[in-house]
Amino acid sequence: MSGRRSIVIFGPPGAGKGTQASRLIRDFGFEYIATGEILRQAIAGDTELGRRAKGYVETGSLVPDEVVIPIVEERMRATRGNRSFLLDGFPRTIPQAEMLFEAAKRVGAPVEKVVYLNTPDEVVLERLTQRRQCRLCGAVYNLVTMPPKESGKCDGCGGRIYQRDDDKEETVRTRLKVFEAQTRDVMQFYRDRGLVLEIDGALPVEQSYATIAESLGEVQ
Numbered sequence: 343m344s345g346r347r348s349i350v351i352f353g354p355p356g357a358g359k360g361t362q363a364s365r366l367i368r369d370f371g372f373e374y375i376a377t378g379e380i381l382r383q384a385i386a387g388d389t390e391l392g393r394r395a396k397g398y399v400e401t402g403s404l405v406p407d408e409v410v411i412p413i414v415e416e417r418m419r420a421t422r423g424n425r426s427f428l429l430d431g432f433p434r435t436i437p438q439a440e441m442l443f444e445a446a447k448r449v450g451a452p453v454e455k456v457v458y459l460n461t462p463d464e465v466v467l468e469r470l471t472q473r474r475q476c477r478l479c480g481a482v483y484n485l486v487t488m489p490p491k492e493s494g495k496c497d498g499c500g501g502r503i504y505q506r507d508d509d510k511e512e513t514v515r516t517r518l519k520v521f522e523a524q525t526r527d528v529m530q531f532y533r534d535r536g537l538v539l540e541i542d543g544a545l546p547v548e549q550s551y552a553t554i555a556e557s558l559g560e561v562q
């Protein structure tokens with residue numbers, strides 16, 4: 343069995359990071375840190391963090407490093423026990439990648455692998471305009487490929503299904519541009535350290551998942 347570690351799931355918007363993450367959590371029991379989800383909850387709760395992040399998230403720009411980095415640092419520091427970490431949506435900039443590299447070592451869970459879901463823009467656009475999410479538990483659906491059994495209602499918890507504000511086509515295009523301009527460089531940071539597992543993000547969910555799960559080894 344591997345020791346404590348951090349795994350990053352990386353890729354453009356709509357690559358399927360959250361979808362793969364839900365399976366990894368189920369099978370490996372990771373402590374899950376998804377910065378997009380943390381920010382959306384803060385916005386919904388109208389907290390101070392939410393008010394600082396709102397304008398950026400709604401327009402598809404990156405929330406500044408000085409806002410996002412402390413959230414992740416604090417979560418890693420505060421996590422008790424021996425669980426490994428799964429990071430989704432973080433890092434997105436080189437300063438974030440550098441911070442994670444050091445913080446993960448400090449808490450005894452070094453970054454072991456970066457799963458890169460390489461997914462073309464046209465696939466992403468198609469998926470995100472059809473994506474829906476549960477307001478209560480965050481479960482992700484797709485009206486075409488993974489619809490809920492009952493329209494508008496979450497299969498798992500019965501919560502209401504909604505469309506994310508940043509999933510409108512124009513905002514998705516901005517998010518894709520931001521990925522190209524600001525986030526793609528992070529891949530090189532991890533390639534230089536030999537940590538990248540590249541997966542074709544356009545493959546069916548279970549096919550990608552089988553490769554990812556196998557590469558992470560024994561279920562913990």
Ligand code: AP5
Pocket residue numbers: 353354355356357358359360361362377378379381398399400402403404405406410430431432433434438469470472473474482483484485487488508517543544545546547550
């Ligand atoms: P975030 O929430 O991280 O969004 P994202 O990276 O744009 O990714 P998504 O959640 O849109 O997509 P996903 O890859 O998880 O795809 P999913 O599995 O849902 O960030 C949102 C915003 O927060 C950012 O724009 C920014 O403003 C801010 N932010 C967050 N982190 C930040 C940071 N570190 N620094 C600065 N700002 C930050 O799948 C998509 C759809 O496709 C679903 O409908 C799903 O059912 C379907 N699907 C998935 N996989 C497949 C498949 N293989 N085949 C067919 N359909 C599939």
